[in-house]
Amino acid sequence: MRYELTDLRLFQAIAESQSLSGGAAAIHITASAASYRLKNLELALGTPLFVRAARGMELTAAGTALLGHVRELLRGLERMHGELGRFSAGLKGNIRLIANSSSLNGFILPSVGRFLNAHPEVNIDLEERASREIAAAIAAGEADVGVLAGEVETQGVRWMPYAVDELILAVPADHPLTREAQAQPGGVRFGAALEHDFVCPGRDTSNVVFLRDTAHRLGRSPNVRLHAPTFDAVLALVEAGVGLALVPRSVAAASLRDGRVVGVRLAEEWARRQLNLVLPAAGKLPAFAEAFAEFLLGDPHVAATRDALP
Template sequence: MRYELTDLRLFQAIADAQGLSAGAAAVHITPSAASYRIKNLEQAMGTTLFVRTARGMELTPAGETLLSHVRELLLGVERMHGEVGRFSSGLKGHIRLLANSSSLNGFVIPSVSRFLNEHPDVNIDLEERASPAIVAAIAAQEADIGILAGDSAAADVRSTPYAVDELVIITPLTHQLAGKPEIQFVAALEFDFVSMNRTSSNFLFLREMSQRAGKSPNVRLHVPSFEGILTLVEAGVGIAMVPRTVATPAIREGRVASVRLAEPWALRQLHLIVRSEGRLPSFTTAFAEYLVNDPAVAATRHTVAAPLPG
């Protein structure tokens, strides 16, 4: 039974990508070499690990079992390199981070950019996902750190308070909601919306809260960024529900108006989560501490009900 760490990294990459070519590209080898290595790994394991389908590569039950062990093994190897790396100068490593749209755009990106500038030998894979999906992904070792809104209680993850943010309604300056101190969310649903794209956590949350109110939001346009939303609201295309941190610059500049939502769910506690079992590599631990201790982030944990600017 002979195989290398490269074979296991390739196996994990193909499983994550659900495709041979994409998995091969992730570990920088050709598809033909990848196919050879996977056949060798299956021979060494004595069982089929993938089923080739029209949709790509799907894991067999044996493959699912192996993937769980491979994730744990590679995490241990990464932790080993991280701890040994402390004896050389600087942090070195690769971190996988998942965040919901509110934390990503309001807090995470500024922190990440500063961290990367300070640690040039650390690389970060950053992906947006909806909050419920982040918990499952961290528990399954698909990522190292997750930042999400709402309840993060799960047996397989450990949670730390990260930041406090608030969802607000932004409107054109001349809109009939502009100037109101507070409204019920259902009142906002009487008007046209603009929103992030249909797969974004921001839109999924807007749709879920609308359904709980017995309505469906009339979204005139989906755009890929919050800046696009702010521009469309300023132009009078519709209103939007966005994180307060995202809207603050545009509110201060007098581009849009804002109004608070009366619903308790509008004020949201963001959490940082990691797996509850096993130790993180030193560079991942250092990054998690950097995120939590960022002064701009930490300040929100003490200013839950500060007034809106403007």
């Protein structure tokens, strides 16, 4: 049974992208070379690892079993490199980070920029996902560090409070909800917001998924007039009077401070949110990834928000 680490890295990349060409691109080889390596790996293991389906390359039962072992093996290699890295100057390695849109846009990106500038030998793969998916992805080895909103009940992970934020309605200054908010100091009900038009980030962002799911629980659907590429664009459209937006207060801070939009509080308890940082079980991260997690937690702006925790 002969195969190389490159074959296993390719197998994982194909499994995660559900595409032979996507997996090849991820490890910087040609599609023809990837096809050759995959066939050799399947021959060496004596079983098919993928089947071709309408949605792309799907794992067989054997492939699913192999993926767990490969992730654990490659994590072990990263830990080994991290331990050996102590004998050379600086941190070196690759970190996979997944986060929901609130934490990503409100807190994480400035921290990531400072960390990368301080550690030029570290690279970060950054992906946005819905909060409900993140802890399970960390437990499954799909990423090293996760940040999500809400409870963490998944086995096989560690978690710690990261930051506190609040979802608000960003509205134009003359919007009817500003008058309603003045009459209701505790905040307006989310159902009242659904009577008005929305502008939102991209359709598949965690922010929009949350908006849609929350509205559906009330038996409603938000009327989204436009999906903009960034939160900055969303807030500019709110300022222009196109609609209102459900956004984290941390993301809208500059627009609120400058008076470009008005922040309307929501009465629902879910609007006040604790963001949590999630890591694999103890001992499963290389030193440079642990250092990155500590850097995120230690950011003074982030740490200051935790004073609101009970």
